[in-house]
Amino acid sequence: MAVLAFIGAMVVTVFVKAWPSFSHNGLSWFGPGGDVDEQLRAMQRDIALSGHSIYYFRAWPLLWGTLLTTVLAVLLALAISTLAAIFLTEFAPPAIRRTLDPVIRLLAAVPSVIYGLIGIEAIAPWINEHLISSHRKASVGYVVQLNGNNVATATLILTVMILPIMVAISTNAFLAVPASWREGSVALGVNRWRTIWRVSLRTARPAIIAATVLATARALGEAVMLAMVAGGRGFAPNLLDGLTALFEPARPLAATIFQNAEGLTIPVLAHTVYAIGAVLLASAAMLSLAAWASKQRLKRYGVRA
Amino acid sequence: MRAHRTLIVSTILALILAIPAAAAGRRLIIDGSTSMLPLVQKLATAYHKAYPHVQAPKIGGGQTAIGIGDAASGRADIGDASRDPIPGVDPKGLVFSKIARDGICIITNSANPLPNLSQETVQEIFTGSIRDWSKVPGASASGPIDLFDRDGASGTQDAFQNIFLGETLRISPSATAESSEGLEVNAVGADKSAIGFVSFAATINGGVHTVNYQGIQCTLRNAKSGQYGGVRNFWMVTKGAPKGAAAKFINWVVKPGNKTVRSIVSSEWIAIH
Amino acid sequence: MSIVELAPPAPPGPTIARPPRERTTSWPLADRIGYWLCWMVGIGLCLIATAVVLFMFVKGISYLHLDMLVQSPAASGIQSQSGGFWDPIEGTLIVAVLGTAIAAPLGVALGAWLSEYGRPSWLARMVESAIEIIAGAPSVVLALFGLIIFAQSFLGFLSQNASNGAVYGRSFFAASAVMAVLALPLVVASTREALEQLPDRLREASYALGRTRATTIRRVLLPAIRPSIATGSVLGMGRIIGDTAIIRLLLGVSLTTQGVGHVPLIGVLRGTGATLTSYVYENSRAGEGDAPQKAYAAAFVLLMIVLALNALVTWLTSGRERGGERRARLAGLRLSWVPWTR
Numbered sequence: 001m002a003v004l005a006f007i008g009a010m011v012v013t014v015f016v017k018a019w020p021s022f023s024h025n026g027l028s029w030f031g032p033g034g035d036v037d038e039q040l041r042a043m044q045r046d047i048a049l050s051g052h053s054i055y056y057f058r059a060w061p062l063l064w065g066t067l068l069t070t071v072l073a074v075l076l077a078l079a080i081s082t083l084a085a086i087f088l089t090e091f092a093p094p095a096i097r098r099t100l101d102p103v104i105r106l107l108a109a110v111p112s113v114i115y116g117l118i119g120i121e122a123i124a125p126w127i128n129e130h131l132i133s134s135h136r137k138a139s140v141g142y143v144v145q146l147n148g149n150n151v152a153t154a155t156l157i158l159t160v161m162i163l164p165i166m167v168a169i170s171t172n173a174f175l176a177v178p179a180s181w182r183e184g185s186v187a188l189g190v191n192r193w194r195t196i197w198r199v200s201l202r203t204a205r206p207a208i209i210a211a212t213v214l215a216t217a218r219a220l221g222e223a224v225m226l227a228m229v230a231g232g233r234g235f236a237p238n239l240l241d242g243l244t245a246l247f248e249p250a251r252p253l254a255a256t257i258f259q260n261a262e263g264l265t266i267p268v269l270a271h272t273v274y275a276i277g278a279v280l281l282a283s284a285a286m287l288s289l290a291a292w293a294s295k296q297r298l299k300r301y302g303v304r305a
Numbered sequence: 306m307r308a309h310r311t312l313i314v315s316t317i318l319a320l321i322l323a324i325p326a327a328a329a330g331r332r333l334i335i336d337g338s339t340s341m342l343p344l345v346q347k348l349a350t351a352y353h354k355a356y357p358h359v360q361a362p363k364i365g366g367g368q369t370a371i372g373i374g375d376a377a378s379g380r381a382d383i384g385d386a387s388r389d390p391i392p393g394v395d396p397k398g399l400v401f402s403k404i405a406r407d408g409i410c411i412i413t414n415s416a417n418p419l420p421n422l423s424q425e426t427v428q429e430i431f432t433g434s435i436r437d438w439s440k441v442p443g444a445s446a447s448g449p450i451d452l453f454d455r456d457g458a459s460g461t462q463d464a465f466q467n468i469f470l471g472e473t474l475r476i477s478p479s480a481t482a483e484s485s486e487g488l489e490v491n492a493v494g495a496d497k498s499a500i501g502f503v504s505f506a507a508t509i510n511g512g513v514h515t516v517n518y519q520g521i522q523c524t525l526r527n528a529k530s531g532q533y534g535g536v537r538n539f540w541m542v543t544k545g546a547p548k549g550a551a552a553k554f555i556n557w558v559v560k561p562g563n564k565t566v567r568s569i570v571s572s573e574w575i576a577i578h
Numbered sequence: 579m580s581i582v583e584l585a586p587p588a589p590p591g592p593t594i595a596r597p598p599r600e601r602t603t604s605w606p607l608a609d610r611i612g613y614w615l616c617w618m619v620g621i622g623l624c625l626i627a628t629a630v631v632l633f634m635f636v637k638g639i640s641y642l643h644l645d646m647l648v649q650s651p652a653a654s655g656i657q658s659q660s661g662g663f664w665d666p667i668e669g670t671l672i673v674a675v676l677g678t679a680i681a682a683p684l685g686v687a688l689g690a691w692l693s694e695y696g697r698p699s700w701l702a703r704m705v706e707s708a709i710e711i712i713a714g715a716p717s718v719v720l721a722l723f724g725l726i727i728f729a730q731s732f733l734g735f736l737s738q739n740a741s742n743g744a745v746y747g748r749s750f751f752a753a754s755a756v757m758a759v760l761a762l763p764l765v766v767a768s769t770r771e772a773l774e775q776l777p778d779r780l781r782e783a784s785y786a787l788g789r790t791r792a793t794t795i796r797r798v799l800l801p802a803i804r805p806s807i808a809t810g811s812v813l814g815m816g817r818i819i820g821d822t823a824i825i826r827l828l829l830g831v832s833l834t835t836q837g838v839g840h841v842p843l844i845g846v847l848r849g850t851g852a853t854l855t856s857y858v859y860e861n862s863r864a865g866e867g868d869a870p871q872k873a874y875a876a877a878f879v880l881l882m883i884v885l886a887l888n889a890l891v892t893w894l895t896s897g898r899e900r901g902g903e904r905r906a907r908l909a910g911l912r913l914s915w916v917p918w919t920r
Contacts, residue, residue, distance in 0.1 A: 007708040041457025087620035111820030134448035193609040221716025224822040228864040262367040288714040
């Protein structure tokens with residue numbers, strides 16, 4: 001059908017446009033080597049960096065930035081959402097449950113640019129004032145400048161953005177645990193917390209995994225908020241800096257595409273940006289596949305997700 | 306289905322209506338330097354007022370290199386360039402038409418009113434040899450210096466490097482590169498330890514402090530008289546000699562006796578006549 | 579996310595006597611820590627959500643003047659002094675309406691085909707996975723694809739042409755088309771779900787009366803699921819309104835609506851403009867404007883629109899079960915009345 005052809009065309013064209021960038025760089029496209037911003041700038045001026053072709057591009061700092069923010073945010077969201085789901089289904093008084101329902105739905109509906117606005121106008125300055133001291137700045141000052149736009153701010157806001165999905169699906173999963181299992185466990189003398197931990201959580205695990213996959217897909221695709229808040233520099237935070245690494249700027253893949261929107265008229269830059277888009281598309285497709293696979297398992301438990 | 310049919314019919318109608326529109330008047334597409342953006346926007350509005358039947362040109366940003374590239378490839382009718390042409394780098398066959406001159410000021414946050422900088426200190430700060438405000442005489446800020454630079458596609462960065470740093474020195478790679486003039490002003494205005502450079506026009510409402518260079522204040526009068534050293538040219542770039550609607554616009558802008566243009570340009574820039 | 583609904587908590591069974599509430603003081607330390615962690619997280623979540631909403635409300639209302647809603651933005655660079663954001667509101671409306679208008683019929687057709695026909699099955703599965711991929715794809719990638727398509731010369735009439743025939747490629751048409759792709763999966767999912775929930779006897783009765791499958795879908799099934807289609811469309815519209823990436827890439831970076839040519843409606847659609855989302859981005863500290871007051875005001879308006887849409891969806895969904903069931907019940911009644919003719 002026409003829609004299928006359309007989507008097929010989309011995938012094919014993105015990869016075709018991305019091919020020159022990949023073919024000139026080979027597999028080391030994914031590797032480290034030089035300042036990503038320098039390379040992008042050289043493409044913008046249409047001149048080649050010394051000794052390399054004009055397509056020279058090493059995307060590792062971007063990949064590392066994406067990895068860092070996404071993984072941290074998903075892990076944090078996983079912990080928080082599981083606890084929150086347990087709270088909502090087991091411990092919360094009905095009044096709190098009734099108010100929290102619409103509130104979570106509201107959080108999920110807020111556009112990402114508003115999260116970005118709050119981040120850049122309220123949270124980033126706060127972090128700049130209170131958590132980044134002169135000493136910390138000076139310790140990395142010869143490589144990069146620190147300010148409120150960094151991995152920490154980005155991760156915090158990203159977590160808040162993906163929480164609603166995960167909480168909603170986890171809550172559904174916990175509610176779907178057969179009451180008889182829980183009651184049986186309590187009858188055997190196990191206290192409520194352990195019941196939840198051992199019985200409900202294990203039963204809800206497939207749903208929680210599905211929720212995690214969905215949340216990862218959302219986090220990967222988030223471009224606007226991260227472009228505003230994550231620092232805008234293609235810098236790979238150096239874990240050897242310890243805690244300061246959290247305060248270094250980064251720029252995930254989707255944010256890079258967003259920020260280079262105006263330069264897409266230059267052919268070389270366009271090829272590189274499309275290459276980044278191809279990588280994003282491939283990972284989104286893989287995540288979709290993983291989500292589908294985990295949803296198949298969910299059908300056994302009758303959980304709607 | 307019925308819904309489909311209505312959709313198809315209305316789409317066809319829309320397309321039919323659009324075709325004569327495609328043939329009718331087009332707007333000029335101009336993009337490029339973000340430092341020239343306010344000036345060219347004012348000129349475009351005045352041009353439309355002077356010739357009401359012509360639609361005002363469409364102005365975009367993207368920085369100088371994008372403007373030059375778009376003019377060369379035909380994606381834009383005119384490109385704005387805030388730096389002089391570079392023979393080996395720019396595409397061949399371009400014609401640069403000068404429309405104004407502009408001053409570049411060094412700016413710091415208003416909480417740090419630095420009185421003066423010599424050329425040597427400017428070079429040391431911007432190449433990263435001096436990293437801390439304690440080493441800069443007259444600074445009220447303390448702690449590490451936050452350098453703000455412009456993107457590689459920027460004409461202002463090129464002009465700044467040529468005028469203030471000279472041929473060989475380059476701005477420190479640890480500086481934060483902003484991709485437009487507005488962003489640079491915002492960044493310096495928001496950070497107490499910041500220092501950067503923008504065109505004079507951006508400092509008027511910017512809420513930042515302009516630093517004297519070599520003892521001379523960065524004002525329009527000093528730039529016009531030639532006392533202030535940091536002055537650069539604004540160009541409009543076309544592929545080959547300007548033709549058609551683009552030629553009309555550029556000729557209107559550079560015409561010697563044009564009072565409207567002169568009053569607009571002289572407000573925050575330097576007129577060439 | 580749109581498909582997820584929080585089910586109401588299960589009421590306690592009337593015959594099982596509930597034991598007295600378990601006291602946590604008797605638990606081992608690890609379990610008690612877990613218990614209190616849960617409570618902290620729960621309350622924390624409440625606080626975060628309230629903080630976000632309150633912050634936006636307070637800041638937004640303090641900066642919003644009613645005349646901002648009808649004035650156009652001032653010339654760029656001096657945003658904080660004057661001007662409003664009528665143009666961005668106009669842009670948001672155009673994109674939302676046009677995008678949903680394209681997505682809704684297509685989505686309904688696809689959903690109906692998938693749920694009623696679904697043959698050959700390999701094709702159906704491929705279409706399903708394709709829709710899943712779109713649903714999961716980042717909007718920037720969709721926008722990139724849109725750029726390729728709309729920069730082709732044969733589509734030049736949908737935007738502007740520059741001097742050498744190079745197509746500008748950015749316009750309301752382009753943005754709305756890609757937005758439609760964005761909203762498509764939501765409409766398809768709603769339609770499919772609703773169609774699958776319709777009782778079979780509706781279809782069987784219609785076939786028994788001699789109608790073809792296509793007519794059945796068109797005349798019987800689709801009207802029955804109208805609320806679901808509406809829900810799906812409104813969800814899609816909500817997604818469209820909240821998206822910034824596609825706008826930035828496909829609608830140009832301007833703050834006012836700038837039409838092309840002299841034809842009234844088409845001229846605007848071929849031109850570029852702004853929407854509330856790109857306006858908020860441009861005026862925040864990350865964009866050029868540096869007029870946070872305007873950004874907050876516009877963000878508040880945006881939030882109100884999104885919340886209104888969400889309330890609409892909730893209202894539609896709450897009526898859905900009852901409406902659908904009622905219709906199905908009535909349909910069954912009606913059919914059982916009709917003497918078999920033919």
